[in-house]
Amino acid sequence: MKLFLDTADIEEIRTVHRWGVLDGVTTNPTLFGKTKGMTYDEVLQEICGITSGPVSAEVVAEDVEGMLTEGRHFAKLADNIVVKVPMSETGLEAISRLKAEGIRTNCTLVFTANQGLLAAKAGASLLSPFVGRVDDINEEGMTVVRELAEIIRFYEYDSEVLTASVRHPRHITEAALAGSHIATLPFKVFQQMVHHPLTDKGIVQFKRDWEAARAAADERAKASARA
Numbered sequence: 255m256k257l258f259l260d261t262a263d264i265e266e267i268r269t270v271h272r273w274g275v276l277d278g279v280t281t282n283p284t285l286f287g288k289t290k291g292m293t294y295d296e297v298l299q300e301i302c303g304i305t306s307g308p309v310s311a312e313v314v315a316e317d318v319e320g321m322l323t324e325g326r327h328f329a330k331l332a333d334n335i336v337v338k339v340p341m342s343e344t345g346l347e348a349i350s351r352l353k354a355e356g357i358r359t360n361c362t363l364v365f366t367a368n369q370g371l372l373a374a375k376a377g378a379s380l381l382s383p384f385v386g387r388v389d390d391i392n393e394e395g396m397t398v399v400r401e402l403a404e405i406i407r408f409y410e411y412d413s414e415v416l417t418a419s420v421r422h423p424r425h426i427t428e429a430a431l432a433g434s435h436i437a438t439l440p441f442k443v444f445q446q447m448v449h450h451p452l453t454d455k456g457i458v459q460f461k462r463d464w465e466a467a468r469a470a471a472d473e474r475a476k477a478s479a480r481a
């Protein structure tokens with residue numbers, strides 16, 4: 255399973271890249287809004303210089319021509335850019351036309367398996383069901399991931415399911431078990447996946463025992479030197 259970082263924060267991306275577990279990055283206008291001092295293009299180019307995995311850049315135009323103009327612009331920034339297009343009638347047309355031009359797309363704001371199926375048929379490389387936002391309205395977000403992953407495998411579509419809107423580490427385990435090809439997660443969830451109270455406690459305990467053993471060995475060596 256591939257894991258993407260859902261952020262536009264350069265330091266977070268550098269950190270997870272250093273861990274050796276980063277397969278790509280997703281950004282959106284909200285995440286870009288949290289960065290300071292750089293244009294969206296500059297942020298995207300910096301990210302593409304860190305990871306060679308897919309980096310999603312989201313269009314904001316609502317009409318097809320506007321989406322195509324933004325998408326073509328993003329695609330020229332780096333080879334690993336994937337153009338993120340919202341699910342809509344115009345979005346499907348833009349996905350289909352970008353595919354014809356050889357530009358990869360990520361269909362975002364997917365909330366049903368049917369929306370994901372349409373995006374796959376239009377030619378999106380990535381399909382992004384938003385699990386957290388569905389859970390937020392008291393429904394089961396992971397059901398969409400499970401259904402969509404099964405449809406994609408059954409009909410052998412050339413698209414990957416990218417579980418998005420991840421809120422906690424359990425979402426990642428469930429997405430993996432549901433057959434999601436990829437999940438994109440905030441930095442905090444990456445950190446939560448690393449840590450376990452018994453792991454952290456065990457590290458402290460081993461260090462303490464090691465230092466006690468070293469001190470005892472030093473004492474024995476000093477006693478035998480005195481004898």
Ligand code: E4P
Pocket residue numbers: 260280281282362382384386387418419420438
């Ligand atoms: C990623 O592609 C999505 O834009 C992101 O996961 C949305 O997450 P949110 O629902 O926490 O805003």
